[in-house]
């Protein structure tokens with residue numbers, strides 16, 4: 001599919017065929033796209049926990065406002081932010097030209113060290129971008145997805161065993177859609193959410 005068609009056809013799906021299996025080959029294909037998501041300093045501040053086991057999905061459903069798609073989708077993917085991604089910088093830049101590495105490594109250290117707020121912001125940014133890659137790649141493969149924030153983060157953290165360096169940014173359910181989506185809900189026209197030069201500047205685009 002053309003990228004524009006993928007973007008236009010992707011919907012947040014809540015009804016799934018419980019019999020459909022997301023196998024390892026599909027997952028590998030999906031995550032090969034996800035790994036190309038951009039992140040600041042290329043630190044890749046994300047981890048994913050794929051939950052396919054029926055009992056584990058049921059437990060996640062209970063932690064997620066009892067939303068049925070948590071159990072009926074083929075997999076629940078917990079998109080985790082990694083708060084200590086800057087620790088990986090040396091490995092990530094180990095094969096970079098020395099001039100680049102010697103410039104960037106101290107810069108990264110200075111940028112992140114002691115700034116927990118920034119580290120969390122960065123993990124949310126990177127995790128969210130990676131989730132979008134995941135959803136678009138899935139759409140392109142004929143799969144349906146739904147991003148999920150309606151959950152108890154402490155309970156999800158416990159259920160999938162996250163340590164203090166990781167937190168759930170969101171979850172994404174994935175599988176085969178049952179039925180049709182409702183027509184897309186209202187979207188603001190471009191002229192209402194794009195401003196020129198400053199936030200109170202002239203609106204851009206056709207209403």
Ligand SMILES: Cc1cc2nc3c(=O)[nH]c(=O)nc-3n(C[C@H](O)[C@H](O)[C@H](O)COP(=O)(O)O)c2cc1C
Pocket residue numbers: 010011012013014067146147148149150151170184185
């Ligand atoms: C971060 C995020 C969290 C969301 N959480 C939920 C959720 O918990 N349950 C749900 O049914 N939909 C959830 N949605 C889906 C939105 O309701 C949906 O994206 C929006 O209504 C627009 O519909 P569309 O994605 O089909 O265009 C979430 C979307 C995002 C981006």
